[in-house]
Amino acid sequence: MTNQRDLFTSLAPLGFDAEHYDSKLLVQYPLIGRITRQDRQRFSVMTADGLKRASLTQGQRFDKNRGTLPIVGDWVALAQTTKDDELHPIQTVLPRVSVLSRRASGDANLEQTLVANLDLIFVVSGLDQNFNINRIERFLAMAWSCGLPAVLLLSKVDQCTDVDTKLAQLKPILRGTPVYPVNMLDPTTLFQPLAHLSTGRCAAMIGSSGVGKSTMLNQLLGSNHMATQPVRAFDDKGRHTTTHRELCLLPDAKGLIIDTPGMREAQIWFQEARIQARYAELLRVEEQCRFSDCLHLDDPGCSVRAQAMRQKDTADLWQQYRRLIELHDAT
Incomplete structure (x- = not known):
């Protein structure tokens, strides 16, 4: 038996x-793995013994709390099977370190969990006709509201004649977010954003259709692992080539x-606990505020605002927090 x-x-x-995970879990659950792909109620799970196929239990299929069901990126414990080609029932989902969520479509105020256990978000936007500052800001806010840092990747540099102008237009909404123009004809332009990752660190790529997420990932993988399609030339509208979420090891x-x-639109789901954790450095002086109901925006005498202005890093975090409050109040 493999030791711990x-x-x-x-x-x-x-x-x-x-x-994040106690070694005792490896004793309690001998077969632990990470979900790399989901196809309805079937899952691909990478374990120490290789790739396993897994499924929900009957109880999970009828669970009304959809937010607790397994998603790509989750660590799960699998039940052992007697046959190699048999589906492994998912016994339990291990506690999540983080989760990317959005507000579900429709009138109900419900959370839709997308992927789990992330360290950062790569927001991808094209520098072609897809370029939309308001949309980019909402994708950035999706990351911040889940307690995650964001990195902005601007694709299709070769199709843009005014990159510097667009970068200047983005400056007010970045609030400390690193931004990298990326040219798929020059793979070296991916070196800098790739430096945000390292062994074991995980990022999700989010953005509109046709911005080049799958093309970018293929470049990083050195293969055509993810299917791609051209966008329509007359309006740069992307097609939904990627129809599932998939975790890939670089x-x-x-x-x-x-x-x-x-995603056609970035519906923000505000995770209060994650927001509090991400901006804890700012909010630790919250009790020193002059006002018990202070929103930490522009109130005179706000200790959070005063703390934020002392150095650039905290100033950027305060600007992010402030924008999240404004977006939340607008919903």
Whole structure:
């Protein structure tokens, strides 16, 4: 039987670490893995013993709390099977470190969980006719509202004649977010954004259809793993080529990226606990505020605002927090 140290070593490139997961889990659940793909109620799960196929239990299929069901990026414990080609029932979903969510479509105020256990979000936008500042800002806010940092990747640089102008237009909404113009004809332009990842760190790519998320991931993987389609030439409208979410391990275990289907709009789901955690450095002085009902926006004497203005890093965080409050109040 593989010992715990070997299991940790085998699962580390997939993001399993002692900081978030107790080694006792490996005793309680001998077969642990990370969901790399979901096709309805069927899952691909990467374990120390290789890729396994898994399914929901009968109880999970009828669970009304959809937010607790397994999603791509989740760590899960699988039940053992007697046959190699048999589906492994998912016993339990291990506690999530983070989750990317959005507000579900429709009138009801419901959360739709998308992918789990992320370290950052790559927001991808084209520099062609897809370029839309308001949409980009909402995608950035989706990351912030889930307690995650964002990195902005601007694709299709070769189709843009005024990159500097567009970068200047973006400056007011970035609020400390790193931004990188990326040219798929020059793979070296991916080196800088890739530096935000390392072994075990996981990012999700989000953005509209046709912005080049799958093309970018193929470039990083060195293969045509993800299917791609051309956008319509007359209006740059993308087609939904990626129809599922899939976690991919980068070559030489340099990190993990989850590709996601294009989103027509960024519906923000405000995760209060995650927001409080991300902006804890600012909010730790909240009790010193002069006002018990202070929103920490422009109120004179606000201790959070005063703390934020002392250095650039906290100023950027305050600007992010402030924008989230404004967007929340507008919903």
